[in-house]
Amino acid sequence: MxxxxxxxxxxxxxxxxxxxxxxxxxxxxxxxxxxxxxxxxxxxxxxxxxxxxxxxxxxxxxxxxxxxxxxxxxxxxxxxxxxxxxxxxxxxxxxxxxxxxxxxxxxxxxxxxxxxxxxxxxxxxxxxxxxxxxxxxxxAAPRGFLTVVWGWLKSGWVTVVGLATSLAAVWGAAKMIASDLRRRSRASTEEPPATDPDNAPDPDDEPPPRRQGQAAQQSD
The missing domain is CATH 2.60.40.10 (Immunoglobulins)
Structure with a gap:
């Protein structure tokens, strides 16, 4: 050792x-x-x-x-x-x-x-x-074909969803406006026409009421 x-x-x-x-x-x-x-x-x-x-x-x-x-x-x-x-x-x-x-x-x-x-x-x-x-x-690693396609699809889907959401909001607003217009139209047709004071009948032009005696003579 x-x-x-x-x-x-x-x-x-x-x-x-x-x-x-x-x-x-x-x-x-x-x-x-x-x-x-x-x-x-x-x-x-x-x-x-x-x-x-x-x-x-x-x-x-x-x-x-x-x-x-x-x-x-x-x-x-x-x-x-x-x-x-x-x-x-x-x-x-x-x-x-x-x-x-x-x-x-x-x-x-x-x-x-x-x-x-x-x-x-x-x-x-x-x-x-x-x-x-x-x-x-x-x-950085190069992006493969499938990765690129998936990126396109994902981006396109986000765009479609955003566009659909915007169209739905516009359609909802249009429906609300149309409903309000119909309601206003029905309300205007149901109201009685206003009376024109110039065309109202004159109380003096109405015939006097008949008495009971005159009514009996006419019936004979």
């Missing part, structure tokens, strides 16, 4: 044996992030710097041991790993790859970071660690 002193010596030897390797990752400015859509994101750690002419960003990292790479999503997104978290990069010819699927849930700015950790042998003891912050922009 190794003593604490020998453990410290082994760690110091492992740390001094590390050398500079290369971290290559996708340029988030060129990736097309859309809300609700998965986008692959790749990271490669090599034992030496290699310019493949693909325009991807590069970062110097310590290798020569087991390397762990993690992608942390800090915004409203899900980062799903599709690779082993720890892979060996022991010499200048080694090359290991990591892939994640990033799914943003909302449009807007998205921040995440890459953490590269160099471990001592197969333990969780960290010899070196670096973090690279990244920022991207997420576009």
């Amino acid at each position: 190794p003593t604490q002193h020998s453990w410290v010596q082994a760690m110091d030897k492992a740390r001094t044996s590390l050398f500079k390797g290369d971290l290559e990752y996708d340029d988030v400015r060129r990736l097309k992030f859309r809300a609700g859509h998965r986008t692959p994101f790749e990271v490669t750690v090599s034992g030496s710097w290699r310019n493949l002419g693909n325009g991807k960003p590069h970062q110097s990292v310590n290798v020569g041991a087991e390397i762990g790479v993690q992608l942390h999503c800090h915004g409203d997104a899900t980062c799903q790993s599709d690779s082993s978290r720890r892979q060996p990069v022991l010499d200048s010819e080694d090359r290991s790859n990591w892939t994640w699927w990033i799914t943003p849930h909302t449009a807007g700015p998205l921040t995440f970071s890459i953490t590269v950790t160099t471990y001592f042998r197969d333990t969780d003891t960290v010899l070196d660690e670096q973090t690279i912050p990244l920022k991207a922009q997420v576009d």
Whole structure:
């Protein structure tokens, strides 16, 4: 069983044996992030710097041991790993790859970071660690045909309902006015005609009442 002193010596030897390797990752400015859509994101750690002419960003990292790479999503997104978290990069010819699927849930700015950790042998003891912050922009998800049609139908239905409500209000007002006019018309026809004072009969022109004697003679 190794003593604490020998453990410290082994760690110091492992740390001094590390050398500079290369971290290559996708340029988030060129990736097309859309809300609700998965986008692959790749990271490669090599034992030496290699310019493949693909325009991807590069970062110097310590290798020569087991390397762990993690992608942390800090915004409203899900980062799903599709690779082993720890892979060996022991010499200048080694090359290991990591892939994640990033799914943003909302449009807007998205921040995440890459953490590269160099471990001592197969333990969780960290010899070196670096973090690279990244920022991207997420576009809104394109509207599908059915979504557009549903939007049209919904807008049209709202318009039809509003128009029907307005017509019903106008029709109700027209019915009230017509009913009031009919009522006024009936009331005017039922009233007795007014008497003209100039055409009223003169009481002096009426014949005198007959007496009973005159009535009897006429009957004989």
